[in-house]
Amino acid sequence: MQRLVPNEVQGWKAEAPDRAFDRKTVFDYLDGGAEAYLTYDFRRLFSRRFTKPGDEAIIVDIFDMGSSNDAFGVFSFERDSQDVGIGQDSEYAAGLLRFWKSRYFVAITAERETPASKNAVMAIGKAVAAAVRGAGTRPEIVGMLPSKGLAATSVRYFHTHSALNYHYFLAHENILNLSERTEAVLARYLAAGGKKSVLLLVRYPTASSAASAQRKFAGAYMPEARKAGVARMENGTWSGAAVEGRLLMAVFESPRANAARSLLADLKTQVRRKPK
Amino acid sequence: MKSTEEASLTRRDFLRGTATAALAAAFGLPGTAGAARPGGKRAKVVLVRHEQAVNADGGVNERVIQGMLDQAVAALSGTKNTADAWRRLVKPTDLVGIKTNVWARLPTPPELTEALRRRIVQAGVPEAAIRIDDRGARHTLADCTALVNARPVRTHDWAGIGGCMKNYMPFVEEPPRYHPDTCADLAAIWSLPIVKGKTRLNVLVALTPLFWGRGPHHFDPRYVWPYKGILVSFDPVAIDAVGAHLLRTKRLQHFGEDKPIKPTTHIALAETRHGLGVADLRRIDLVKLGWAEDVLI
Numbered sequence: 001m002q003r004l005v006p007n008e009v010q011g012w013k014a015e016a017p018d019r020a021f022d023r024k025t026v027f028d029y030l031d032g033g034a035e036a037y038l039t040y041d042f043r044r045l046f047s048r049r050f051t052k053p054g055d056e057a058i059i060v061d062i063f064d065m066g067s068s069n070d071a072f073g074v075f076s077f078e079r080d081s082q083d084v085g086i087g088q089d090s091e092y093a094a095g096l097l098r099f100w101k102s103r104y105f106v107a108i109t110a111e112r113e114t115p116a117s118k119n120a121v122m123a124i125g126k127a128v129a130a131a132v133r134g135a136g137t138r139p140e141i142v143g144m145l146p147s148k149g150l151a152a153t154s155v156r157y158f159h160t161h162s163a164l165n166y167h168y169f170l171a172h173e174n175i176l177n178l179s180e181r182t183e184a185v186l187a188r189y190l191a192a193g194g195k196k197s198v199l200l201l202v203r204y205p206t207a208s209s210a211a212s213a214q215r216k217f218a219g220a221y222m223p224e225a226r227k228a229g230v231a232r233m234e235n236g237t238w239s240g241a242a243v244e245g246r247l248l249m250a251v252f253e254s255p256r257a258n259a260a261r262s263l264l265a266d267l268k269t270q271v272r273r274k275p276k
Numbered sequence: 277m278k279s280t281e282e283a284s285l286t287r288r289d290f291l292r293g294t295a296t297a298a299l300a301a302a303f304g305l306p307g308t309a310g311a312a313r314p315g316g317k318r319a320k321v322v323l324v325r326h327e328q329a330v331n332a333d334g335g336v337n338e339r340v341i342q343g344m345l346d347q348a349v350a351a352l353s354g355t356k357n358t359a360d361a362w363r364r365l366v367k368p369t370d371l372v373g374i375k376t377n378v379w380a381r382l383p384t385p386p387e388l389t390e391a392l393r394r395r396i397v398q399a400g401v402p403e404a405a406i407r408i409d410d411r412g413a414r415h416t417l418a419d420c421t422a423l424v425n426a427r428p429v430r431t432h433d434w435a436g437i438g439g440c441m442k443n444y445m446p447f448v449e450e451p452p453r454y455h456p457d458t459c460a461d462l463a464a465i466w467s468l469p470i471v472k473g474k475t476r477l478n479v480l481v482a483l484t485p486l487f488w489g490r491g492p493h494h495f496d497p498r499y500v501w502p503y504k505g506i507l508v509s510f511d512p513v514a515i516d517a518v519g520a521h522l523l524r525t526k527r528l529q530h531f532g533e534d535k536p537i538k539p540t541t542h543i544a545l546a547e548t549r550h551g552l553g554v555a556d557l558r559r560i561d562l563v564k565l566g567w568a569e570d571v572l573i
Contacts, residue, residue, distance in 0.1 A: 027451060027452060030433075030492055030493070031379065031493075033433035033434065033492055033493065033494050034434075035433075035434040035455050035458075036433060036434065037492075059493075061492050063492075078490055078491075080490075093490070093496070093498075094490075094496050094497055094498045095497070096490060096491045096496065098491065107491050107492050109491055109492075109493060112497075113497070162456075162457060162458065165457075165458065166458065169287055170286065170287055171285065171286035171287065172285045172286075172457070172541075173285075173286075175286070220286065221286055221288065222288075233288060234288060
């Protein structure tokens with residue numbers, strides 16, 4: 001990854017030594033922030049610090065995520081801003097540029113944002129993105145989300161129960177049987193009255209494991225739904241779930257029963273167009 | 277470690293009101309904080325704020341911090357005299373460790389560390405019997421007979437909040453052992469012989485808290501604000517519960533909507549699973565002193 005990063009940009013020079021970390025040593029560097037990366041197939045982290053007399057440092061962190069799916073996933077983990085046109089998806093705010101390309105997730109941080117440091121951060125980002133050969137594909141499951149009403153920056157792609165609870169607490173127990181072998185996408189949809197419904201789509205290794213997960217989820221979370229597929233929650237919103245082949249789909253926080261059913265129906269229509 | 281009842285807790289349990297107010301608040305769910313005071317063990321947390329605690333350039337006013345600490349410790353101990361309060365906390369024969377936090381973006385202010393050291397010396401502890409450390413605590417503070425736990429409050433990328441409980445992570449050899457389920461069992465650290473029963477005071481610094489973080493280094497200068505307060509308590513769970521409540525209230529004010537920090541499960545489980553202290557805000561007596569503007573909690 002060293003070759004992906006320039007040695008000097010707009011007066012900021014690389015400060016030796018570069019640093020590299022793997023799954024065991026990354027805790028030494030990220031000080032508690034490593035767990036989110038470890039819920040994905042994180043392989044290695046390369047870090048280079050740039051300094052310039054009279055200005056604050058800039059830090060470049062490049063994560064080899066093993067696949068473009070997981071590079072997208074870790075980018076999506078905390079996305080909240082609009083794209084700035086670097087790599088395959090990107091965002092910039094307050095001195096921090098985040099983007100992904102191919103199997104790499106990249107974070108470039110100016111320790112203090114100034115017009116000069118912002119320019120340098122963007123220039124380093126463009127140089128790194130150009131040095132990464134080829135492009136990756138977004139996870140196929142993300143493309144199954146209905147586009148109508150989707151809050152684009154809310155899309156989260158992940159694998160594990162811990163990651164689901166990080167984004168949307170469901171239960172202490174792993175009632176959806178999520179694991180490194182499952183793919184999940186969570187997104188928010190605009191609903192009536194300015195509220196947002198939450199949609200979860202999970203792909204299991206087999207159709208039987210999806211059906212098994214649905215039975216466990218229904219029994220633990222909404223046993224009263226039975227064949228209706230939706231149930232009213234204690235706060236008055238509606239939740240629902242359904243299975244289609246290897247895919248389990250669930251809706252939470254929907255303001256009306258019909259809206260929950262409609263979102264599930266849209267999702268079913270969408271996934272039937274894609275391989276399962 | 278988990279009982280069946282704990283393992284089956286779901287979002288719906290919170291909505292039904294079958295979980296504690298602290299748990300509900302931790303998950304950003306509708307809770308009952310502020311409702312009728314339930315029975316059970318109680319805890320005291322003292323908040324002291326001062327308008328001049330932080331200078332315009334972000335520096336800490338050492339004289340003001342000393343005064344805030346003295347006021348807080350006296351109120352917590354129920355004494356009028358700061359020296360008496362400190363003599364109750366440490367003995368001249370103690371080997372005292374001040375456990376700080378050196379996270380570069382928001383470290384324990386040296387001015388506060390010095391204020392603590394000064395009072396410990398005045399209580400009769402020789403200067404040579406005071407040690408100050410963070411990352412090397414497992415070695416340098418291992419044989420201390422008394423600990424003072426002081427760190428800033430901030431959101432944390434995995435545990436939800438970086439608070440007093442989490443500050444003891446450097447006392448363990450393998451921190452990742454305490455990371456599963458968003459650090460749910462952090463309180464177990466406090467039962468290890470290296471720290472058990474040694475903590476005389478917890479100080480949660482809220483001078484410039486971080487209420488929302490971003491990026492691999494989990495920092496964003498937009499989400500730091502000059503609250504100019506310090507919290508003290510004998511109870512590490514109660515002080516973290518109040519700290520988490522403060523950060524959540526600030527997020528609500530700033531964003532205009534609830535943006536839950538990652539599950540702060542470890543605070544609630546510190547009471548229900550580990551019996552370390554009081555997590556339920558309804559059973560925490562919060563004493564507020566000093567500057568009242570925008571106190572939020």
